[in-house]
Amino acid sequence: MSNALLADARKRLEKARKYVSLSEDAIERLKYPKTSLSVSIPVRMDDGSLRIFQGYRVRYDDTRGPGKGGVRYHPNVSMDEVQSLAFWMTFKAALVNLPFGGAKGGITLDPKELSRQELERLSRGYIEAIADFIGPDIDILAPDVYTNAMIMGWMMDQYSIIKRKISPAVVTGKPLTMGGSKGRSSATGTGAFYVINAILPKFEQLPETTTVAVQGFGKVGAVLAELLSKAGYKVVAVSDSKGGIYAEKGLDIPSIRQYKDEHRGIKAVYCKDSVCNIVEHQVITNAEILTLDVDVLIPAALENQITEANAPDVKAKFIFEVANGPTTSDADKILEQKGIHVFPDILVNAGGVTVSYFEWVQNRSGLYWPLQEVNQRLKEKIVAEMQETWSIAQELSVSMRTAAYIHALNRLGEALDAKGTRDYYADESIL
Numbered sequence: 001m002s003n004a005l006l007a008d009a010r011k012r013l014e015k016a017r018k019y020v021s022l023s024e025d026a027i028e029r030l031k032y033p034k035t036s037l038s039v040s041i042p043v044r045m046d047d048g049s050l051r052i053f054q055g056y057r058v059r060y061d062d063t064r065g066p067g068k069g070g071v072r073y074h075p076n077v078s079m080d081e082v083q084s085l086a087f088w089m090t091f092k093a094a095l096v097n098l099p100f101g102g103a104k105g106g107i108t109l110d111p112k113e114l115s116r117q118e119l120e121r122l123s124r125g126y127i128e129a130i131a132d133f134i135g136p137d138i139d140i141l142a143p144d145v146y147t148n149a150m151i152m153g154w155m156m157d158q159y160s161i162i163k164r165k166i167s168p169a170v171v172t173g174k175p176l177t178m179g180g181s182k183g184r185s186s187a188t189g190t191g192a193f194y195v196i197n198a199i200l201p202k203f204e205q206l207p208e209t210t211t212v213a214v215q216g217f218g219k220v221g222a223v224l225a226e227l228l229s230k231a232g233y234k235v236v237a238v239s240d241s242k243g244g245i246y247a248e249k250g251l252d253i254p255s256i257r258q259y260k261d262e263h264r265g266i267k268a269v270y271c272k273d274s275v276c277n278i279v280e281h282q283v284i285t286n287a288e289i290l291t292l293d294v295d296v297l298i299p300a301a302l303e304n305q306i307t308e309a310n311a312p313d314v315k316a317k318f319i320f321e322v323a324n325g326p327t328t329s330d331a332d333k334i335l336e337q338k339g340i341h342v343f344p345d346i347l348v349n350a351g352g353v354t355v356s357y358f359e360w361v362q363n364r365s366g367l368y369w370p371l372q373e374v375n376q377r378l379k380e381k382i383v384a385e386m387q388e389t390w391s392i393a394q395e396l397s398v399s400m401r402t403a404a405y406i407h408a409l410n411r412l413g414e415a416l417d418a419k420g421t422r423d424y425y426a427d428e429s430i431l
């Protein structure tokens with residue numbers, strides 16, 4: 001099994017560790033996932049045949065609380081990818097100070113090839129397979145790439161059937177009618193928007209004079225593109241898995257979202273009511289969107305998009321990582337040399353897990369909050385942690401990525417200390 005992605009993710013840990021007083025033991029522990037489960041899920045297809053799908057759930061670390069992390073449905077899902085995503089979740093939850101560890105799950109498939117009924121049987125089958133591994137106090141699921149509220153609803157329902165009690169807090173990102181939180185579906189994009197709006201003024205970069213390109217017009221990228229465009233930023237390019245569109249004078253993001261909702265694809269359109277007309281634009285590839293001459297680049301699709309190969313051609317001044325792991329560690333060095341400011345995934349996209357935490361709290365208390373309260377709490381939390389990360393970066397003259405890992409590692413270290421496990425084997429007095 002290749003573990004190239006996890007090996008690259010660990011390099012961020014190595015870089016930050018020299019600024020943190022953590023024992024060898026603690027660092028060593030954080031290099032490996034605590035538990036990794038691999039399951040085969042048999043699904044009866046609509047044509048009567050049986051297909052076996054490969055699924056995973058990884059609990060990377062639970063020192064600070066139950067595991068927390070999304071479930072991805074994608075053809076490239078592998079154990080290496082799920083372990084890496086669970087690694088990032090561990091540092092993200094610590095960075096925004098949530099009482100959670102890091103986890104992640106996934107199934108290797110192209111969900112576009114399955115009917116809705118097949119998807120439901122697969123999602124319920126996945127929960128059957130991992131039910132003993134998860135729980136509201138053990139490991140909590142959420143949506144990720146190509147999963148959504150409907151799938152989370154099936155998963156929560158299946159878990160409740162197995163446990164013979166309604167258990168909303170085992171899954172977040174559920175439909176509102178099943179205990180979902182207001183603001184969860186837009187939380188990751190909204191959190192990223194708060195971070196961007198708090199950072200750019202530090203560089204005297206104003207919305208009206210800022211051009212933006214967004215790779216990945218999904219649940220997160222589309223919400224963020226619309227918030228930015230409403231705030232006066234000029235979003236000039238967006239893309240999805242099939243490719244992208246570019247218009248120098250800016251795109252009408254609400255129209256593109258409307259078109260995408262109706263046709264499951266993106267087109268450069270301007271819509272008035274139900275009539276959408278094509279506007280002047282250029283068709284670009286997903287590779288081209290990354291090297292456009294824009295102020296802000298937002299990778300919001302998948303990992304490993306900005307690599308050693310294309311980093312020299314990146315022209316943006318700022319990169320806000322909304323996807324998990326879009327930049328490799330080799331690319332990081334090149335971007336740094338070029339003076340490009342990179343704001344890391346574990347900070348920029350932490351809005352999702354933050355509101356997932358709010359949903360879990362609401363499920364357990366039975367008291368549901370209005371949208372305004374959810375967004376206010378999200379803003380306070382993510383901006384405060386951004387400012388702390390910024391201060392660390394300034395004080396130690398390190399990148400925002402290294403500062404974010406230092407901040408998270410300090411919290412993980414405190415938790416390891418509190419549990420008395422940090423130097424367990426080194427402390428001879430207890431032997």
Ligand code: NAD
Nearest residue numbers: 144145146188216217218219220240241301323324349352
């Ligand atoms: P999504 O499935 O809603 O959207 C993914 C988008 O990426 C789609 O528009 C898809 O067409 C596009 N895409 C797929 N392959 C692509 C490719 N090769 N090039 C360009 N675009 C491609 O997923 P999402 O929930 O929006 O997640 C996007 C990223 O954000 C992922 O990295 C995910 O891990 C991360 N993230 C999501 C959340 C969340 O709350 N959903 C939270 C934190 C981080």
